[in-house]
Amino acid sequence: MLLPATLVFRFHKNTRYSIAALLGAVETDSRLEDVRLVAPPELDLESISNALEDGLTVIAYSILSTDTTRVRKEVQLVRKHFGDSVVMIAGGAHASARPVEVLNFGFDYVIIGEGEKAFCDLLDCLMHGKGTNDIPGAISGKMNNPPVPKDLPKVDLDSYPPFALKMNVVGPIEVTRGCPYRCKFCSTPFLSGGRVRHRSIETVVEWLEKAVTKRGFNRIWFLSPNALCYGGPGRRAAPGKLESLLQTATSIDGLEEVYFGSFPSEVRPEFVDSDILDMLRKYVANETLQIGLQSGSDEVLRICNRQHTVSEGLEAIGTSLDCDFIPHVDMIFGLPGESQDDVRNSIDICHKIVNIGGRIHAHVFMPLPGSAFEHMPPGKLDSDTQAELGELARKGVLTGSWYQQEEIAKRLARLN
Structure with missing residues (x-):
């Protein structure tokens, strides 16, 4: 069963390059063509509430180690208002190096290492109600020994766009x-x-x-x-x-x-x-x-x-x-x-x-x-x-x- 889905990718200037690449991967993946994509520059609780009325709502963050305080506060705010009704996914440098810590912020999943393929695979599984345990690099709180990036498959840059042209989220x-x-x-x-x-x-x-x-x-x-x-x-x-x-x-x-x-x-x-x-x-x-x-x-x-x-x-x-x-x-x-x-x-x-x-x-x-x-x-x-x-x-x-x-x-x- 295909669930109607909205992806809310919290945009921030510090992680704009990785966000552009990940949104580009999503918007060019034929499996995800029905996902509604938004990239708000501020946390917007009203838009999240509206998205939940339509179906599955996924909130994603790319996290640098310099931004953990801000991200933790925002995740706590989302959980306070919406509980477990939203799915929250984290990736990026800090999430890859400290996945258990980031899960403890309140995230449901962490993408470790390069995210273009794993992120899209995870979204596809969530939309179709499929299990997520077999996605290399995608972990949840149920995993005891998270992998490290060097042990995960590497992305072929030619297989993915460098930015998201449809959304006009672009960079170098x-x-x-x-x-x-x-x-x-x-x-x-x-x-x-x-x-x-x-x-x-x-x-x-x-x-x-x-x-x-x-x-x-x-x-x-x-x-x-x-x-x-x-x-x-x-x-x-x-x-x-x-x-x-x-x-x-x-x-x-x-x-x-x-x-x-x-x-x-x-x-x-x-x-x-x-x-x-x-x-x-x-x-x-x-x-x-x-x-x-x-x-x-x-x-x-x-x-x-x-x-x-x-x-x-x-x-x-x-x-x-x-x-x-x-x-x-x-x-x-x-x-x-x-x-x-x-x-x-x-x-x-x-x-x-x-x-x-x-x-x-x-x-x-x-x-x-x-x-x-x-x-x-x-x-x-x-x-x-x-x-x-x-x-x-x-x-x-x-x-x-x-x-x-x-x-x-x-x-x-x-x-x-």
């Missing part, structure tokens, strides 16, 4: 998923695995052409944990494949600007060379290149398993400037093993970067669930470091939300 096109480097402060290897997967040029073009035709796109951003590895095995660049992607994308009628290697993507320093950047400059609209240096201390980089040096980072920054890109450099303060001398070195590197024309994006270390450093103490800035970062920010050469990140880091440490 994710062209690469997975990372082989296993930096200890990062949860990406835990969530997406060490094997790098790329969305094919043909599929990228297919969705870009649809976006231009149906939604009037005239610009696009590409999303990747290490943009310059596109087309390669992950640890080496594949310049020919990268140029084919950019050349093909920029030739699409109506698409005026392509952004690649700038935020929200990043590039690793050792992938930066003048030949690749000269090629990039021919196609992309971005004036900036987001480079992950992370520390001015080789010892801290070693502890974090970054697998590059400070000098390689500075060389990449210089090469970027030579090729007419403004380097925006990510730096993390308060990393495990960081001494006062290391902090001083990082501050000195920041000054050196801005003096030659670069910019800094400053962060405070947060012990993210799923990362190798999840049980390490939260990062904290001393007053001198706060003052120096604040002065650079006032000059307009540094951005970042380090004060808010310090508070979030404390909360994450309490959860861990």
